[in-house]
Amino acid sequence: xxxxxxxxxxxxxxxxxxxxxxxxxxxxxxxxxxxxxxxxxxxxxxxxxxxxxxxxxxxxxxxxxxxxxxxxxxxxxxxxxxxxxxxxxxxxxxxxxxxxxxxxxxxxxxxxxxxxxxxxxxxxxxxxxxxxxxxxxxxxxxxxxxxxxxxxxxxxxxxxxxxxxxxxxxxxxxxxxxxxxxxxxxxxxxxxxxxxxxxxxxxxxxxxxxxxxxxxxxxxxxxxxxxxxxxxxxxxxxxxxxxxxxxxxxxxxxxxxxxxxxxxxxxxxxxxxxxxxxxxxx
Amino acid sequence: xxxxxxxxxxxxxxxxxxxxxxxxxxxxxxxxxxxxxxxxxxxxxxxxxxxxxxxxxxxxxxxxxxxxxxxxxxxxxxxxxxxxxxxxxxxxxxxxxxxxxxxxxxxxxxxxxxxxxxxxxxxxxxxxxxxxxxxxxxxxxxxxxxxxxxxxxxxxxxxxxxxxxxxxxxxxxxxxxxxxxxxxxxxxxxxxxxxxxxxxxxxxxxxxxxxxxxxxxxxxxxxxxxxxxxxxxxxxxxxxxxxxxxxxxxxxxxxxxxxxxxxxxxxxxxxxxxxxxxxxxxxxxxxxxxxxxxxxxxxxxxxxxxxxxxxxxxxxxxxxxxxxxxxxxxxxxxxx
Numbered sequence: 035x036x037x038x039x040x041x042x043x044x045x046x047x048x049x050x051x052x053x054x055x056x057x058x059x060x061x062x063x064x065x066x067x068x069x070x071x072x073x074x075x076x077x078x079x080x081x082x083x084x085x086x087x088x089x090x091x092x093x094x095x096x097x098x099x100x101x102x103x104x105x106x107x108x109x110x111x112x113x114x115x116x117x118x119x120x121x122x123x124x125x126x127x128x129x130x131x132x133x134x135x136x137x138x139x140x141x142x143x144x145x146x147x148x149x150x151x152x153x154x155x156x157x158x159x160x161x162x163x164x165x166x167x168x169x170x171x172x173x174x175x176x177x178x179x180x181x182x183x184x185x186x187x188x189x190x191x192x193x194x195x196x197x198x199x200x201x202x203x204x205x206x207x208x209x210x211x212x213x214x215x216x217x218x219x220x221x222x223x224x225x226x227x228x229x230x231x232x233x234x235x236x237x238x239x240x241x242x243x244x245x246x247x248x249x250x251x252x253x254x255x256x257x258x259x260x261x262x263x264x265x266x267x268x269x270x271x272x273x274x275x276x277x278x279x280x281x282x283x284x285x286x287x288x289x290x291x292x293x294x295x296x297x298x299x300x301x302x303x304x305x306x307x308x309x310x311x312x313x314x315x316x
Numbered sequence: 317x318x319x320x321x322x323x324x325x326x327x328x329x330x331x332x333x334x335x336x337x338x339x340x341x342x343x344x345x346x347x348x349x350x351x352x353x354x355x356x357x358x359x360x361x362x363x364x365x366x367x368x369x370x371x372x373x374x375x376x377x378x379x380x381x382x383x384x385x386x387x388x389x390x391x392x393x394x395x396x397x398x399x400x401x402x403x404x405x406x407x408x409x410x411x412x413x414x415x416x417x418x419x420x421x422x423x424x425x426x427x428x429x430x431x432x433x434x435x436x437x438x439x440x441x442x443x444x445x446x447x448x449x450x451x452x453x454x455x456x457x458x459x460x461x462x463x464x465x466x467x468x469x470x471x472x473x474x475x476x477x478x479x480x481x482x483x484x485x486x487x488x489x490x491x492x493x494x495x496x497x498x499x500x501x502x503x504x505x506x507x508x509x510x511x512x513x514x515x516x517x518x519x520x521x522x523x524x525x526x527x528x529x530x531x532x533x534x535x536x537x538x539x540x541x542x543x544x545x546x547x548x549x550x551x552x553x554x555x556x557x558x559x560x561x562x563x564x565x566x567x568x569x570x571x572x573x574x575x576x577x578x579x580x581x582x583x584x585x586x587x588x589x590x591x592x593x594x595x596x597x598x599x600x601x602x603x604x605x606x607x608x609x610x611x612x613x614x615x616x617x618x619x620x621x622x623x624x625x626x627x628x629x630x631x632x633x634x635x636x637x638x639x640x641x642x643x644x645x646x647x648x649x650x651x652x
Contacts (some may be wrong), residue, residue: 050442050444053439053442053444054439054440054442056439057435057436057439057440058436058440060435060436061425061428061432061436064427064428064432065425065427065428068427068428069427140422140425140426141420141421141422141423142422142423142424142425144383144388144418144420144423145416145418145423145424145437145484146440147388148386148387148388148411148414148416149411149437149440149441150408150409150411150412150440150441150442151408151440152408305390308387308388308389308390309389309390309392310333310334311331311333311334311354311380311383311389312334313388313389314420
């Protein structure tokens with residue numbers, strides 16, 4: 035018997051948690067691939083979106099406002115990197131609530147919660163497949179865009195990785211809060227379109243924040259997505275994490291404050307559902 | 317005071333559910349959510365190696381009781397202690413000791429195969445690798461679903477789904493099994509196999525503690541060591557099946573079918589000591605339905621009388637009306 039296993043083939047706590055997280059990842063992958071039409075159509079839509087912005091960018095000339103720290107850049111480079119990266123915000127917000135909602139609708143939530151698996155592990159692992167898939171989709175997205183002129187040769191991969199992690203860490207708590215809301219109210223809330231709407235309007239996804247009125251620029255500064263997009267544009271232009279430290283620090287603050295709050299809220303929602311006997315309701 | 321000899325100890329457990337939702341209901345009830353009592357002051361002691369049956373009409377609180385023990389629900393009042401662990405204090409520790417078989421068909425992923433479902437739930441139970449693969453094959457063989465292991469769950473019949481739920485409950489080899497109607501929708505042959513599995517293998521040989529909810533009276537009487545009858549959220553009777561049977565006066569009923577039933581024979585039977593009632597009719601014109609005092613020599617005397625009459629007995633079967641009567645009396649509060 036393996037040194038890491040104990041009686042009945044059970045693993046030690048750390049190894050067991052990895053195994054559980056992997057099992058949730060595999061489950062979600064299998065479920066996603068059991069709908070092949072939906073799976074493959076999503077790839078076609080990616081190519082369509084890149085092409086749409088490629089032709090739209092021909093209407094807008096290069097500008098310093100699109101570039102990082104005053105360097106001139108095309109609108110195509112600006113918007114493609116932003117849209118690619120905002121996918122991670124979307125998936126961070128959607129994946130947890132969708133996983134909980136799906137288990138509610140399928141009737142499997144009680145069976146999952148009857149296992150000796152901690153709530154944070156169940157919730158956080160339920161986003162693994164979605165994040166992995168999004169990472170691949172974004173890579174394909176950027177790959178297609180590269181064939182149409184997007185330049186990624188100066189990208190600082192370390193900086194990009196740091197801002198990717200920080201984005202997931204900042205936005206996932208919003209998704210977990212949304213999952214807590216679903217556990218309590220049994221319906222999808224407006225979190226996703228509010229977050230995406232704010233990102234599009236105030237986060238600098240479609241146009242630079244500098245074009246907003248001063249007051250809205252202040253609101254924009256508060257949003258993690260603004261700093262995430264600034265960070266990733268900096269990374270594409272070769273900036274280091276040190277150069278982007280103010281953005282990174284604000285995102286760390288957001289993550290440290292929001293993550294425990296969201297997990298506490300989710301645990302409270304599960305407790306409420308257990309008291310009301312509505313754990314399996316939908 | 318906790319009973320150290322109890323595997324599961326429920327003390328004064330009360331559980332209620334919201335009866336109406338929304339702002340209007342809340343305002344109507346003076347700023348409080350109206351609630352319906354599902355269990356009221358229920359106390360149970362379930363001992364190790366015991367097969368404990370929870371009986372009761374629909375809505376009596378049987379499934380609620382199982383969910384409370386499995387930590388899927390929290391009591392309003394009272395305590396539930398499983399192997400010395402308070403379910404409210406350390407639910408994750410309780411879950412490692414308990415295997416739950418729900419009666420809900422929708423507790424698996426429909427688009428995954430039985431094997432993929434078992435791999436998932438096995439991993440969440442902390443199992444993995446070759447051991448999990450071996451264990452899946454073992455429990456699937458126990459419920460006789462080997463041929464369906466690689467079929468998608470949505471192709472399973474109701475009975476197969478229940479059997480797969482039983483296999484999932486057995487997967488991590490828990491000390492305690494909580495089974496919510498494990499033979500519901502299962503064909504008679506497999507239902508009998510499940511009952512023998514519970515009685516002979518799981519409790520008899522492996523020494524597990526099993527809590528079983530069922531609506532089938534004969535099932536509870538044939539396999540359970542002890543039975544609690546729930547009605548409207550309260551335990552209205554509890555004891556060994558034989559003890560409970562004696563509470564209805566120790567009466568037993570038989571239907572005896574003859575080749576030829578005469579009025580003379582009926583009168584002779586009625587005259588016997590210990591025969592409370594004897595009437596012709598029933599499912600067959602030549603059938604005699606007799607009600608006797610249980611135990612003693614009444615049945616022997618009855619058979620001797622029939623034999624002396626020269627009549628041929630074509631068949632004889634006990635009637636379950638006694639159990640049904642017991643169930644009716646207890647759930648109506650006429651027998652405590």
